[in-house]
Amino acid sequence: MTASQPVRFAAPVATSKKKKPSAKSSKKPARKVSASRTLLLVGTRKGAFLLRSDGARKRWKIDGPHMFGSMVHHLVLDPRDGKTLLMAARTGHLGPTVFRSTDAGRTWTECKKPPAFRKVPEGKRGRVLDHVFWLTPSTRDEPGVWYAGSSPQGLFRTEDGGVTWAGVDGFNEHPMLPKWTMDEDGGGGGTPDGPKLHSVIVDPRNPRHLYIGMSAGGIYESHDRGLTWKSLNDGMATVFPVPEGEINYGHDPHCVVLHPAMPDRLYQQNHCGIYLLDRPAERWTRIGDNMPRKIGDIGFPMVVHPRDPDTAWVFPMDGTDVWPRTSVDGKPAAYVTRDAGKTWSRQDGGLPREHGWFTVKRQAADEGAPVGLYFGTTGGSVWASSNEGKKWECIAEHLPHVYSVAAVTL
Amino acid sequence: MVVFVPTHLRSYTGGSAQVEGRGSSLAEVLADLDGRFPGFRFRVVDEQDQVRTHILFFVSGTIVRDLQRPLPANAEVTIVAALSGG
Numbered sequence: 001m002t003a004s005q006p007v008r009f010a011a012p013v014a015t016s017k018k019k020k021p022s023a024k025s026s027k028k029p030a031r032k033v034s035a036s037r038t039l040l041l042v043g044t045r046k047g048a049f050l051l052r053s054d055g056a057r058k059r060w061k062i063d064g065p066h067m068f069g070s071m072v073h074h075l076v077l078d079p080r081d082g083k084t085l086l087m088a089a090r091t092g093h094l095g096p097t098v099f100r101s102t103d104a105g106r107t108w109t110e111c112k113k114p115p116a117f118r119k120v121p122e123g124k125r126g127r128v129l130d131h132v133f134w135l136t137p138s139t140r141d142e143p144g145v146w147y148a149g150s151s152p153q154g155l156f157r158t159e160d161g162g163v164t165w166a167g168v169d170g171f172n173e174h175p176m177l178p179k180w181t182m183d184e185d186g187g188g189g190g191t192p193d194g195p196k197l198h199s200v201i202v203d204p205r206n207p208r209h210l211y212i213g214m215s216a217g218g219i220y221e222s223h224d225r226g227l228t229w230k231s232l233n234d235g236m237a238t239v240f241p242v243p244e245g246e247i248n249y250g251h252d253p254h255c256v257v258l259h260p261a262m263p264d265r266l267y268q269q270n271h272c273g274i275y276l277l278d279r280p281a282e283r284w285t286r287i288g289d290n291m292p293r294k295i296g297d298i299g300f301p302m303v304v305h306p307r308d309p310d311t312a313w314v315f316p317m318d319g320t321d322v323w324p325r326t327s328v329d330g331k332p333a334a335y336v337t338r339d340a341g342k343t344w345s346r347q348d349g350g351l352p353r354e355h356g357w358f359t360v361k362r363q364a365a366d367e368g369a370p371v372g373l374y375f376g377t378t379g380g381s382v383w384a385s386s387n388e389g390k391k392w393e394c395i396a397e398h399l400p401h402v403y404s405v406a407a408v409t410l
Numbered sequence: 411m412v413v414f415v416p417t418h419l420r421s422y423t424g425g426s427a428q429v430e431g432r433g434s435s436l437a438e439v440l441a442d443l444d445g446r447f448p449g450f451r452f453r454v455v456d457e458q459d460q461v462r463t464h465i466l467f468f469v470s471g472t473i474v475r476d477l478q479r480p481l482p483a484n485a486e487v488t489i490v491a492a493l494s495g496g
Contacts (some may be wrong), residue, residue, distance in 0.1 A: 092464060093462070093465060093491035093492070094418055094453035094454065094465075095452050095453045095455075095462055095490070097449065097453065114452060116452065118457070119457055119459070120458065126456055126457045126458040128457060129456070129457065298469050
């Protein structure tokens with residue numbers, strides 16, 4: 001199912017002229033305003049939707065549903081060619097798979113060998129992949145290479161653009177994995193809709209260097225494309241009591257982000273707070289302690305400014321009492337830091353002033369100037385800000401439960 | 411033998427509600443179908459060779475979960491996608 005005329009969403013990332021990011025950057029973003037169109041890739045519980053903006057990012061056209069009825073956990077455009085879309089999907093009845101499109105979503109082709117765990121001998125407990133939760137393309141130095149994170153927690157790799165997938169054995173068969181994921185008894189140790197491996201990060205300077213996050217399980221790092229792994233959880237709080245000091249596994253990161261302009265900087269929204277880590281340090285700092293006390297620092301998503309390493313956004317949720325996971329007091333707001341977490345500012349312009357009981361799992365930022373911000377709710381709304389969070393507008397409503405939001409600057 | 415295909419899987423069979431399957435067990439029939447309709451098997455049977463939670467195989471009216479069980483002559487296989495709401 002290939003189109004006769006290939007369609008490209010965006011110019012691919014240059015392979016030779018593009019300047020690689022430096023380890024450190026102190027440059028602040030230019031404040032100029034320029035027109036740029038954005039493509040939003042929205043995965044939902046009942047299919048995927050593509051939202052395209054005009055140059056001012058004020059008007060949006062919605063296209064979909066794609067793969068109607070499928071649970072689309074992630075939909076990602078390959079920045080290396082500007083045209084290949086990968087979609088992680090399953091249905092309520094059918095097992096998980098990955099679909100590809102190279103014609104802007106007009107047609108979709110199922111991969112030939114989807115991610116799957118290793119078959120175990122009869123009588124042994126083998127793991128069964130419930131869904132692919134996360135998709136990450138590698139760097140432009142590895143065209144065709146992608147990683148997939150799954151529920152339950154597994155890591156998979158393709159070298160042919162998503163046609164055939166294989167497990168990353170150094171991770172999936174790691175003898176410590178059941179302990180890391182609190183799954184030693186086979187109980188799963190995870191979130192209500194399944195424990196997940198997410199936030200697969202490929203260092204833009206070196207594709208051998210990987211980070212992954214697991215909810216639950218923690219954050220781990222590899223310097224050899226996944227052959228070996230080390231824990232990177234020092235300094236993070238846990239939801240469970242720790243009898244003797246800290247332990248370096250079992251934590252619950254919800255979202256981990258590497259800053260593209262300063263790749264030694266990692267931000268993290270955790271079940272237990274907001275954190276920052278500047279490598280080569282290995283101990284996370286809880287920058288969420290600087291959030292207003294009545295708001296707290298619990299949430300799911302976190303995004304960073306594409307050019308300013310000190311700027312990041314979160315969308316806090318109510319993590320008190322029985323963990324309703326809605327906007328605090330029914331008053332949705334993003335919070336932004338422009339000084340790497342030392343201070344935070346509320347951004348609720350245009351959002352409901354009351355009875356806005358949003359649950360926001362996913363958030364995205366484009367590369368525009370000013371940066372466009374986007375989030376989706378479990379109630380099926382997509383909200384956008386074309387001015388870095390100062391003012392929000394609802395650009396789609398009545399969609400199914402939003403599972404993923406990714407933004408592409410065209 | 412005739413294999414009745416639920417709507418969920420007809421994107422693989424070109425829209426056909428019933429197809430011809432060859433084999434002496436469900437495992438062989440599924441291997442045959444997967445050869446002609448790539449990807450079909452993994453949607454209904456997991457990597458540990460277990461029938462997926464919300465899939466049922468009826469062989470001439472009886473639920474069968476053992477993929478290796480020999481199929482009777484002239485068996486009809488019906489695949490049902492069942493009980494996954496919301």
